[in-house]
Amino acid sequence: MTDTAVEEVDRIARAARDAFRTTLAADDRTRAAWVRAVADALDADAEALVELAARETALPASPRLAGEVARTTAQLRLFARVVEEGSYLEAAIDHPDPSTTPPTPDLRRVLRPIGPVAVFAASNFPFAFSVAGGDTASALSIGCPVVVKAHPGHPETSRRTAEVVSAALAAAGAPDGVFALVEGFEAGLALVDHPAIRAVGFTGSVRGGRALFDRAAARPDPIPFYGELGSLNPVVVTPGADAERGAALAEGLAGSFQLGAGQFCTKPGVVLVPHGSTLEAALPGHLAPQPRLLTPAIAEGFAAGAERVSNLDGVEVVATGEAGDGPAPLVAATDAPTLLRHADELLEEVFGPFTLLVRCADEAERDAVLDAMPGSLSATVHREPGEDVGALVGRLEELAGRVLFAGWPTGVAVSWAQQHGGPWPSSTSQFTSVGATAVRRFQRPVTYQDAPAELLPAALRDDNPLGIPRRVDGRLVLP
Structure with a gap:
């Protein structure tokens, strides 16, 4: 150069x-x-x-x-x-x-x-x-x-x-x-x-x-x-959505957080799920070898971030895939109280094929986690008809510039109504x-x-x- x-x-x-x-x-x-x-x-x-x-x-x-x-x-x-x-x-x-x-x-x-x-x-x-x-x-x-x-x-x-x-x-x-x-x-x-x-x-x-x-x-x-x-792009999976289609959501999440080896600014980096979720149980079956990361600096940052999160008390690695030309994809999980105790470490973006599951016992824990989240480009909610998510949507709107009710945040259409920007630090x-x-x-x-x-x-x-x-x-x- x-x-x-x-x-x-x-x-x-x-x-x-x-x-x-x-x-x-x-x-x-x-x-x-x-x-x-x-x-x-x-x-x-x-x-x-x-x-x-x-x-x-x-x-x-x-x-x-x-x-x-x-x-x-x-x-x-x-x-x-x-x-x-x-x-x-x-x-x-x-x-x-x-x-x-x-x-x-x-x-x-x-x-x-x-x-x-x-x-x-x-x-x-x-x-x-x-x-x-x-x-x-x-x-x-x-x-x-x-x-x-x-x-x-x-x-x-x-x-x-x-x-x-x-x-x-x-x-x-x-x-x-x-x-x-x-x-x-x-x-x-x-x-x-x-x-x-x-x-x-x-x-x-x-x-x-x-x-x-x-x-x-x-x-x-x-x-x-x-x-x-940076952007964490939180995803909330309600109990109803997890019970009804948790396995399908696991496949969608895996495809999204591994897309481009997790090097998309809209990668879902934090996913709030119920305790004992079907999504968490099904997710390990969808991890795949990853290509080389774009630059040595990104690879070093991913390795450091994955190690930082994995070594925290109260965090467990629930799935890791095979290494390809790039690093092995990684899924970690914790509960809401641990997330809140270690928010500084756990809510720092890990750029690459990584996502963090946060197990929430109820809506109060879910809302406390969302209140601790930094601003993001996107926020997603997966719910079933009949589940009242009006207040939840209000919280997600405060967090992000784009709120999704289906699909996954990776993939940003170029159109008249698109919003790609959110509160700091996104x-x-x-x-x-x-x-x-x-x-x-x-x-x-x-x-x-x-x-x-x-x-x-x-x-x-x-x-x-x-x-x-x-x-x-x-x-x-x-x-």
């Missing part, structure tokens, strides 16, 4: 700032064409990209990496549709009203792009959360130039992807400086510090994310840091990093007061030349 010199980071960031003057003036259809061109180029080079990523990461080419490229290009095209549809601008118009107290002048509000964005690529998704991933797609689509800090776990894949993206943007007419890649630890720090950078997107560990979060806040001009960090904000409203992270509101019509953004003109949804005098007006 070739680290980018700090002087080169400065040049790249300045070029991004210069490009912003052009992207700010570009209309939505033009920017949509840019990101569609990137999607088309990635699709055209998908076979070579998948082959390269498979060599670097040991992830299977099919269906995993091929599917991930398809997801990456699909989300680029989604954001093209988002900006063309126009509601992302949240355009609002209040006409003058002298009868209010105080009198209302002509006020018109719209969301504008924040400026150049630094994106830190993830280790566990070499395409969908990496160089051309969701952060890059959402920022570019609304007019924010992007500088990506490559992840060292797949440098060649990152460089090849960046070449494809850069060439596609240039061919589509995007300005020089609208996209760039940097590599290396010091380059990443310099990027966060650079005054041209106006926001940071990050996917990674709590430790690394918190350090960068604090650094962004400590700048002379603090900037927003949108981090997706993320550093209330916004999503997946789905249509991910663009909101990289926008800021501007209100124009008594502005001449010819100086207004097109989204705020009375004749609505963009044909977008707007709120006019308090009423939603559709085109």
Whole structure:
């Protein structure tokens, strides 16, 4: 891996700032064409990209990496549709009203792009959360130039992807400086510090994310840091669900927490079950050999975390699978009182093929465990019809940004209604990093007061030349 010199980071960031003057003036259809061109180029080079990523990461080419490229290009095209549809601008118009107290002048509000964005690529998704991933797609689509800090776990894949993206943007007419890649630890720090950078997107560990979060806040001009960090994604299995379909739930849980060798941010890491559960009894039969973990650091972290949990008094290993190219999958179990005594150790994420079962004697123990849980990206409840879980859902809603009532949290659809973000430490904000409203992270509101019509953004003109949804005098007006 070739680290980018700090002087080169400065040049790249300045070029991004210069490009912003052009992207700010570009209309939505033009920017949509840019990101569609990137999607088309990635699709055209998908076979070579998948082959390269498979060599670097040991992830299977099919269906995993091929599917991930398809997801990456699909989300680029989604954001093209988002900006063309126009509601992302949240355009609002209040006409003058002298009868209010105080009198209302002509006020018109719209969301504008924040400026150049630094994106830190993830280790566990070499395409969908990496160089051309969701952060890059959402920022570019609304007019924010992007500088990506490559992840060292797949440098060649990152460089090849960046070449494809850069060439596609240039061919589509995007300005020089609208996209760039940097590599290396010091380059990443310099990027966060650079005054041209106006926001940071990050996917990674709590430790690394918190350090960068604090650094962004400590700048002379603090900037927003949108981090997706650690998540336990608790699952609650009610007595009724366990009795009725505990064996089937065990199979589903095994598939979810071992998916991708447990290296998904939505892996179910803590599962609350009744004492003597059918799920716990059936789970050992579904463990499978695991592939190599993505990086040596992840492998070391998994080994340390598994040892930490397994050696605690009151925790037992209830199942361990065979080791493949990677570590043996592990299921540990404890009871609610032990969990509460050792919450600091047991509620720290173990990234990899591990899950912890927590045996709860009743609803009071279950609720006490949930009250001790840190924030998560998701929370799941499996219940049977007739079981009253209204209060439980309220607790899960406080814990997570996405609450599931069927299935398992691994697998995050890219759509208009998706929410991928939750309370700390799962993320550093209330916004999503997946789905249509991910663009909101990289926008800021501007209100124009008594502005001449010819100086207004097109989204705020009375004749609505963009044909977008707007709120006019308090009423939603559709085109």
